[in-house]
Amino acid sequence: MPEIKVLKFPKGFLWGAATSAYQVEGGIENNNWALAAFAKRVPAAGLACDHYARWEQDLSLVKTLNHNAHRFSLEWSRIEPQRGEWNEEALIHYHDVLSWLHAQKIKTFITLHHFTDPEWVEKQGGWANRKTVVDFAVYTDKICQRLGHLVDYWITVNEPGIYASMGYLQGKFPPFKKNVFSAWRVYRNLLKAHDAAYRMIHAYYPKAMVGFAQNIVWDEPPRPFRHWLRVNFPYRHTKNDFVGLNHYFYNGRKKTPVSERGWKIYPRALFRVLLDLKPLHLPIYITENGLADAADSQRKNYIHDYLRQVWLALAAGAPVRGYLHWSLVDNFEWEDGYKWKFGLVAVDFKTQKRTIRPSAKYYAEICKDNAIK
Numbered sequence: 001m002p003e004i005k006v007l008k009f010p011k012g013f014l015w016g017a018a019t020s021a022y023q024v025e026g027g028i029e030n031n032n033w034a035l036a037a038f039a040k041r042v043p044a045a046g047l048a049c050d051h052y053a054r055w056e057q058d059l060s061l062v063k064t065l066n067h068n069a070h071r072f073s074l075e076w077s078r079i080e081p082q083r084g085e086w087n088e089e090a091l092i093h094y095h096d097v098l099s100w101l102h103a104q105k106i107k108t109f110i111t112l113h114h115f116t117d118p119e120w121v122e123k124q125g126g127w128a129n130r131k132t133v134v135d136f137a138v139y140t141d142k143i144c145q146r147l148g149h150l151v152d153y154w155i156t157v158n159e160p161g162i163y164a165s166m167g168y169l170q171g172k173f174p175p176f177k178k179n180v181f182s183a184w185r186v187y188r189n190l191l192k193a194h195d196a197a198y199r200m201i202h203a204y205y206p207k208a209m210v211g212f213a214q215n216i217v218w219d220e221p222p223r224p225f226r227h228w229l230r231v232n233f234p235y236r237h238t239k240n241d242f243v244g245l246n247h248y249f250y251n252g253r254k255k256t257p258v259s260e261r262g263w264k265i266y267p268r269a270l271f272r273v274l275l276d277l278k279p280l281h282l283p284i285y286i287t288e289n290g291l292a293d294a295a296d297s298q299r300k301n302y303i304h305d306y307l308r309q310v311w312l313a314l315a316a317g318a319p320v321r322g323y324l325h326w327s328l329v330d331n332f333e334w335e336d337g338y339k340w341k342f343g344l345v346a347v348d349f350k351t352q353k354r355t356i357r358p359s360a361k362y363y364a365e366i367c368k369d370n371a372i373k
């Protein structure tokens with residue numbers, strides 16, 4: 001058989017990149033991470049990419065790079081700095097951002113919760129407290145009213161399992177707890193919050209597309225309990241219009257290249273995860289995939305090789321509908337501060353200068369052609 005040279009993607013496939021508020025916006029001082037930074041338990045995000053002020057310049061890059069979709073998160077602590085107190089300025093800001101994307105015909109994915117909680121939520125015990133589930137529903141209701149008409153895809157919660165594990169089991173994210181029962185409670189509460197948000201969003205917008213972003217690792221040999229925790233349990237207990245897949249990890253013995261951060265690069269893992277998700281019969285959007293690569297020496301091949309596996313998964317019947325690279329710009333990488341460079345676009349944090357990396361241009365061609373050539 002002759003080798004297929006051009007790998008065409010289905011019409012309407014979504015292409016873009018993702019960010020999250022605390023990692024890029026700068027000037028956020030009223031959430032769990034800012035509190036932890038003040039206590040010197042994690043690095044401070046400070047001005048980050050100053051994206052809150054420079055969003056238009058950054059989103060123009062999205063346009064230049066031919067993306068037709070963009071994922072970002074809303075910062076709950078800006079929108080509701082105290083329980084029941086709504087910050088008009090923040091709501092208008094996000095309205096401006098969404099309107100801009102809408103006008104440019106760029107599909108919007110918004111994340112309501114990406115690892116950060118307002119200080120007042122943290123002080124009531126965060127997600128270990130059932131009350132937070134109700135508070136999150138109230139916040140979601142406000143977003144539906146004020147911004148919902150501009151949202152194409154809703155991601156209620158980013159990586160509930162990772163958040164629960166890092167904050168309540170491994171003790172690496174605030175609130176730095178190490179208690180398996182709390183971690184389980186937090187995971188359950190985040191999934192309950194997703195479900196409540198799902199119902200609320202659908203009450204306003206019956207045709208809304210709502211899901212959560214789940215980090216799914218490919219384990220070799222299989223680890224049934226972990227698989228149950230990541231896939232069977234959450235998708236059996238929640239309602240979803242799509243699967244948001246964040247994929248970074250291959251956990252197995254194969255000798256593979258590694259990224260700067262030491263994470264194994266094994267594109268076939270993405271194929272396997274996608275086929276594993278096929279029986280859910282839900283459209284799949286890859287809501288994160290990427291690597292730390294300051295020199296941009298691996299990213300182009302990484303993008304090519306992972307996307308080739310996406311194409312193969314499509315050919316094998318996995319209903320993949322979009323791909324969002326992590327990340328648009330270099331940003332604040334949680335407990336590691338500014339150490340890792342995940343951006344398609346490099347950021348000089350002293351001058352705030354943006355430089356498009358060569359791999360971003362390569363990806364831009366794929367986005368334009370809807371194909372890998």
Ligand code: BGC
Pocket residue numbers: 020023158159162215246288326333342
């Ligand atoms: C998170 C991102 C993070 C990325 C790279 C994902 O688990 O959603 O916020 O930057 O991994 O570590």
